[in-house]
Amino acid sequence: MRISAAWLLVLLPGVAAAQELPRALPVPGGIAAVKLAPASEPPPRAYFNGARVMVVSQDDHWHAVVGLPLSLAPGAQKLTAMGREGVGREYAFTVQPKEYAAQYLTLTNKRLVDPGAKDLERIQRDQVAVARAFGSWTEAAEPPLRFALPAQGRLSSEFGLRRFFNNQPRQPHSGIDIAAPEGAPVTAPAPGIVVETGDYFFNGNTVFLDHGQGLITMYNHLKRIEVKPGARVTIGQKIGEVGMTGRVTGAHLHWTVSLNKTAIDPLLLTPGAAPSAVSSGAGPQPAQTLQAGD
Ligand SMILES: [Zn+2]
Structure with a gap:
């Protein structure tokens, strides 16, 4: 898998680099990985709770890598990503509950x-x-x-x-x-x-x-x-x-x-x-x- 991805980069230098995402654990205090636009588009700017969020490419799509606060209520959440021409789009994801000792x-x-x-x-x-x-x-x-x-x-x-x-x-x-x-x-x-x-x-x-x-x-x-x-x-x-x-x-x-x-x-x-x-x-x-x- 790694080899073919590397070859793709060699053959298509214009394509954004692929990256291994961290272990997504969408709980309070965890990480949500949210799939965004295709990697053929410029990287979108994503925001969660008013803060800018990391965006990396993997498997031909951009993904937001979102830190979730310990104080976050479990349930439906959304982040906003600004795509081409500054048009905002909302992406929904779900936060699971987690109890801490x-x-x-x-x-x-x-x-x-x-x-x-x-x-x-x-x-x-x-x-x-x-x-x-x-x-x-x-x-x-x-x-x-x-x-x-x-x-x-x-x-x-x-x-x-x-x-x-x-x-x-x-x-x-x-x-x-x-x-x-x-x-x-x-x-x-x-x-x-x-x-x-x-x-x-x-x-x-x-x-x-x-x-x-x-x-x-x-x-x-x-x-x-x-x-x-x-x-x-x-x-x-x-x-x-x-x-x-x-x-x-x-x-x-x-x-x-x-x-x-x-x-x-x-x-x-x-x-x-x-x-x-x-x-x-x-x-x-x-x-x-x-x-x-x-
Ligand atoms: Zn400590």
């Missing part, structure tokens, strides 16, 4: 659970910077849709968990946590550009990578940051070290993957490379020893 974490530093007024000012500034990084858009004909894991270690917290810090409900888990010793390397899971770095109240030392077409990844709680904004990184390149800066209960990497400004389950982009699950081994662990956090 609850997770209870205990933090002894009460300030990280109930931040003071000064902390809240900083948190608001952080939120603006983080939203700006996730909102960046770089054109890329073939953004990487297959990722390597950015750190080696146990999956200490899954994506989407409904979180309680000291029994108080907080935002659901927007990424996955990989437990690893302080100083362990954090590497780029795919080629990209460093779009931002910073030190944030909850997220600690952080790197953002832009992989193109609204696909942005974020790395939190780093001990050290080893790249600068604007730098190009290749797959496997070291971008920092695992640490425990920000709101954590132990050393780990928190990894967020965002599509159209929407956090999705990173493991949808890492087929065959999932870290061992938290449930394997000796069973549930006491909250205090979980190497987790935001």
Whole structure:
């Protein structure tokens, strides 16, 4: 299949490149792949919930690769694609329900659970910077849709968990946590550009990578940051070290993957490379020893 597709490209250089889509799982926190116009037409511009959406070609059609928010209600949804001459067309798709488990974490530093007024000012500034990084858009004909894991270690917290810090409900888990010793390397899971770095109240030392077409990844709680904004990184390149800066209960990497400004389950982009699950081994662990956090 691959060979014939490659030959087609050689024979018909005007045809858009074919690409393997990520594992589509149209649930809240998942990905919908929506078939658009034939690939013989120019790539349409697609929008979902007001945000521009990735469009790639596969099997002679354009497909929108849509990140679905955890807060999205299951049922009928639609996206808009602007085709030739700027004519908009709506495409319907269905979001299936998914239940996410609850997770209870205990933090002894009460300030990280109930931040003071000064902390809240900083948190608001952080939120603006983080939203700006996730909102960046770089054109890329073939953004990487297959990722390597950015750190080696146990999956200490899954994506989407409904979180309680000291029994108080907080935002659901927007990424996955990989437990690893302080100083362990954090590497780029795919080629990209460093779009931002910073030190944030909850997220600690952080790197953002832009992989193109609204696909942005974020790395939190780093001990050290080893790249600068604007730098190009290749797959496997070291971008920092695992640490425990920000709101954590132990050393780990928190990894967020965002599509159209929407956090999705990173493991949808890492087929065959999932870290061992938290449930394997000796069973549930006491909250205090979980190497987790935001
Ligand atoms: Zn986390």
